[in-house]
Amino acid sequence: MQTKIRFFSVTFDFHGHELISRVKAASQRAPENIVLADLDETRVSASLYLFHPRKISIARRDADGEVTWESVETLDRVAVKIHMSKKNAVISAVNSPRSSKFIDSLMSELCLGGRYFYESMEIDENLIKKHVSKFDAARLVSAKVRDFAVYEGAVGRFEVTSKNGLMDEIAPFLRGKFYRVDSLTYELTHKFSSFLITYSSSGSIKINDTHMDMILPSFEKLI
Structure with a gap:
């Protein structure tokens, strides 16, 4: 089973050494x-579980077979890590909801009415190749x-897959041309084990559950 980790770059109006x-x-x-799950004062990082309320719609069927919909509140439990990188703070969230409101919930508690800004972290080809x-x-x-x-006047998008591996340029007709990467999937081999990892330019990676402890720390050191 694969796990999706989303990464966000965060700036706030307090000094980074105050984070812990x-x-x-x-x-x-x-x-x-x-x-709190873990604190590391030397690396200025914290792992925690964030409980965030969310409303969902459920259907109820009465004795006559008529279906009605109602809104009920539930709780999302999101595993979050926040740490200081070379430039700013980074928040990583494991299998988080699509909405990023849970970050607002966390940052409002940390900033106590102060200002903050966050955005999805860009994962570019240079970072991927380093990893x-x-x-x-x-x-x-x-x-x-x-x-x-x-x-002229027309642009395209496509997906190409090969279990035998793709060339560095991805496709011959892209060589020397401008294009943007949406995602890249690599088959990695390390210490007699093979596994897949997908990098999304919009700020997320997907990795196999059994290899997360191997892959995630090495990625976090690069950002």
């Missing part, structure tokens, strides 16, 4: 919303690209 103390204070102030080079062998097996010129 603010996370501690937030967990004590709102223990029903924030539960896959950390493993014994890497083979590009699938790619989604877009915005390459087909002819």
